[in-house]
Amino acid sequence: MNRAKSQRRFVLACLAPAVILVAIFIFYPTINVFKMSLFRMGAITNTSEFVGLSNFKTLMEDKNFLEAMQNTILIIVLVMICTIVLAILFAALLSRGKFKGKNFFRVIFYIPNILSIVVIGGIFGAIYDPSNGLLNTFLEAIHLDGLTHKWMGEPDIVIYSVIFALVWQAIGYYMVMYMSGMSAIPEDLYEAASLDGSSEIHTFFSVTLPLIWTNIRTTLTFYIISTINLSFLFVQIMTDGGPNGKTEVFLNYMYKQAYGNGAYGYGMAIGVVVFLFSFILAAIVNKITDREVYEM
Amino acid sequence: MNKHKKPGNIVSKVVIYIALIVLAISIIVPVAWVFMASFKQNSEFIGKGTNPWALPKKWFVQNYQVAFQDAQMGEFLFNTILVTVLALVLILVIALPAAYVLSRFKFRGNKILNIIFMAGLFINVNYIVVPIFLMLSDWDTALGFQFFLDNRFILALIYASCHLPFTIYLLSSYFKTLPRGFEEAAYIDGCSYFKTMVKIMIPMAKPSIITVLLFNFLTFWNEYIIAYTLMDEHGTLAMGLKNLMAVERTATNYGIMYAGLVIVMLPVLIFYICVQKRLTEGMTLGGLKG
Numbered sequence: 001m002n003r004a005k006s007q008r009r010f011v012l013a014c015l016a017p018a019v020i021l022v023a024i025f026i027f028y029p030t031i032n033v034f035k036m037s038l039f040r041m042g043a044i045t046n047t048s049e050f051v052g053l054s055n056f057k058t059l060m061e062d063k064n065f066l067e068a069m070q071n072t073i074l075i076i077v078l079v080m081i082c083t084i085v086l087a088i089l090f091a092a093l094l095s096r097g098k099f100k101g102k103n104f105f106r107v108i109f110y111i112p113n114i115l116s117i118v119v120i121g122g123i124f125g126a127i128y129d130p131s132n133g134l135l136n137t138f139l140e141a142i143h144l145d146g147l148t149h150k151w152m153g154e155p156d157i158v159i160y161s162v163i164f165a166l167v168w169q170a171i172g173y174y175m176v177m178y179m180s181g182m183s184a185i186p187e188d189l190y191e192a193a194s195l196d197g198s199s200e201i202h203t204f205f206s207v208t209l210p211l212i213w214t215n216i217r218t219t220l221t222f223y224i225i226s227t228i229n230l231s232f233l234f235v236q237i238m239t240d241g242g243p244n245g246k247t248e249v250f251l252n253y254m255y256k257q258a259y260g261n262g263a264y265g266y267g268m269a270i271g272v273v274v275f276l277f278s279f280i281l282a283a284i285v286n287k288i289t290d291r292e293v294y295e296m
Numbered sequence: 297m298n299k300h301k302k303p304g305n306i307v308s309k310v311v312i313y314i315a316l317i318v319l320a321i322s323i324i325v326p327v328a329w330v331f332m333a334s335f336k337q338n339s340e341f342i343g344k345g346t347n348p349w350a351l352p353k354k355w356f357v358q359n360y361q362v363a364f365q366d367a368q369m370g371e372f373l374f375n376t377i378l379v380t381v382l383a384l385v386l387i388l389v390i391a392l393p394a395a396y397v398l399s400r401f402k403f404r405g406n407k408i409l410n411i412i413f414m415a416g417l418f419i420n421v422n423y424i425v426v427p428i429f430l431m432l433s434d435w436d437t438a439l440g441f442q443f444f445l446d447n448r449f450i451l452a453l454i455y456a457s458c459h460l461p462f463t464i465y466l467l468s469s470y471f472k473t474l475p476r477g478f479e480e481a482a483y484i485d486g487c488s489y490f491k492t493m494v495k496i497m498i499p500m501a502k503p504s505i506i507t508v509l510l511f512n513f514l515t516f517w518n519e520y521i522i523a524y525t526l527m528d529e530h531g532t533l534a535m536g537l538k539n540l541m542a543v544e545r546t547a548t549n550y551g552i553m554y555a556g557l558v559i560v561m562l563p564v565l566i567f568y569i570c571v572q573k574r575l576t577e578g579m580t581l582g583g584l585k586g
Contacts, residue, residue: 006489010489014393014394014397015397017393018391018413018464021460024457027416029427030427032430033424033427086319093316099313108323109319109320109323110568110572112323114564114568114575115561116520116534116561118520118538118541122541122553122556122557123327126333134329137349168323176576176579200308232422237520255425259426264426271426274423275423
C-alpha cells in the first residue's frame with residue numbers, strides 16, 4: 001500500500017519537469033503556430049484580429065511564396081538524388097572495397113556534418129567569391145576560365161550553388177547511415193555471389209542495394225524533412241533568399257514574414273502549410289517506396 | 297578471389313581512389329584554407345595580383361587579437377561555453393529520470409506520455425522559434441522589464457527543452473535493453489526508488505549517456521537560429537560569427553572574419569577528432585537527425 005504510493009510519487013517527480021518543459025517550449029508554441037495562422041497580427045500596433053482562413057487565401061496568390069515553393073521542391077529533389085547516389089556509392093566503396101585508408105576517408109567525410117551552418121556559410125563564401133574565390137581561381141589556374149561564374153550572384157546559378165553546399169554537408173552523414181546498414185549484410189551472401197561469377201557491380205545491385213532498402217527508405221523521409229530545415233539555415237546565412245528571390249525557400253520566407261516583417265499571423269500560416277506539406281510528401285514517398293523487403 | 301592482377305581491377309581501383317580523393321579534397325582544402333587565411337593581412341586579400349592560394353607573408357596573429365577583443369568573440373566564446381554546459385547539465389538531469397521511469401515502470405498514462413514525447417520528435421525548432429520569441433516577449437511585458445529574452449540561462453533551458461524528446465527517446469530505448477533483475481534486488485536490499493535509479497540504473501546507462509552528450513554538445517555549440525532570434529547582447533559564437541561575417545565583409549577585413557571562423561570551428565574539430573569513433577557508432581544507435 002505504502003509502496004504503491006511512494007512509487008506513484010517517484011514516477012511523478014521524475015516525469016514532471018520533462019513534461020512541463022516540453023509542454024511550455026514545444027507544444028504550446030506549436031499550438032500557437034496553428035492558432036496564430038487564423039489571425040491578422042500587427043507587430044507595431046500590437047493588435048490581433050480573427051480572420052479565419054484569409055491568410056491561407058492570400059498565401060495561395062502570393063507569387064513570392066509560390067517561388068519559394070518551387071525553389072524548395074527543386075532543392076529537395078536535387079539534394080535527395082545527389083546525396084543518395086553519392087552517399088551509397090561512397091558507403092559501398094568504404095565498406096566493401098579492399099584498400100588502405102578507409103578509416104581516414106570515413107573520418108574526413110563526416111566533418112561537414114559537425115560544423116556549424118554559419119561556419120559552412122563562411123567556407124562557401126570563400127569558395128564562391130567571384131574575384132578571389134577558391135573555385136574561380138582554381139578554374140583559372142587549370143585554364144578553364146570559361147567556367148568561372150559569379151556563383152552567388154548570377155540568378156540562374158545561385159540556387160545550384162546552395163544545393164551543392166547542402167549536398168557537401170549531407171554526404172558524410174548519410175554515408176555513415178548506409179554503412180551501418182551494409183555492415184549488417186552477412187558475408188556469405190557476397191561469397192555466394194562471387195562463386196556464381198557475379199561482377200562487383202552486379203553484386204552491388206543484386207545484393208547490397210536490395211538488402212539496405214529499408215535503410216534507404218527511412219532516409220528518404222529524413223531527406224525531405226531535414227532538407228526543408230537545412231535549406232532555411234543555409235539560405236538564411238548564404239543568400240537570404242537573394243538575388244531577387246531566386247533562392248527563397250519555404251521556412252526562410254516564413255521567418256522573414258514573421259520575425260522580419262512582424263506579420264506573425266501570415267508567417268505562421270506559411271509555417272502550417274510547410275508543416276503539412278512536409279508530412280504529406282513524406283507519407284507519399286513512404287507509400288510509393290513500400291515494397292517487399294528481403295529478409296536477412 | 298585472385299582477381300587482383302586483372303587490368304580491369306586496377307582501373308576500377310584507380311577510379312575508386314580518384315572519387316574518394318576528390319571528395320576528401322573538397323572537404324580538407326577549404327577547411328585548411330580558412331585556417332591559413334586567418335593569418336593573412338588585409339592587403340593579401342584585396343586587389344589585383346593577390347593569390348588566394350599563396351601562403352601568408354607572415355603569420356599575422358593580430359587577426360585573432362582583433363576578433364577576440366574588438367569583435368567580442370571572446371565574450372561570445374564564454375557565452376557559448378556557459379550556455380552549452382548549462383544546457384547539457386539540464387538535459388541530463390531532466391531527461392534521465394524521465395527516460396528511466398518511462399521505460400521501466402508500469403503506471404497509468406505511460407503509453408500516452410510515450411506518444412507525446414515521440415510526437416515531439418517531429419516538431420522542428422525552426423517552426424516554433426518565432427512563437428517562442430513572442431511568448432518570451434509577452435512574459436517580459438507582463439513582468440515589466442526584460443528578463444526572459446536575451447537571457448543565457450533561459451536560452452540554455454530552451455535548448456534543453458527542445459531536445460528532450462530526442463534525448464528521452466534515445467535514453468529510454470537503452471534503458472529498455474537492461475535486464476530486469478537489478479531493481480528487484482536493490483529493493484529487497486532496502487534501496488529506495490530514487491537511490492536505485494541514481495546508484496544502480498543510471499551508471500549502467502553510461503554508453504547511451506555519452507552518445508546523448510556528444511550529439512547534444514554539437515547541436516548546442518553550433519545552434520544558430522534560436523540564439524539569433526532570442527539573444528541580443530549576450531549572443532553566442534555562431535550568432536557573433538554571422539554578425540562578424542556581415543560586418544567584416546562590407547569592411548573587407550577578411551583576415552578577421554576567417555579568424556572568427558577558426559574560433560568557432562576549432563573546438564568542434566578537436567572534439568570530433570577525439571570522439572569520432574563513438575560519434576559515428578552512436579549515430580546508428582540514434583538514427584535520427586534534428
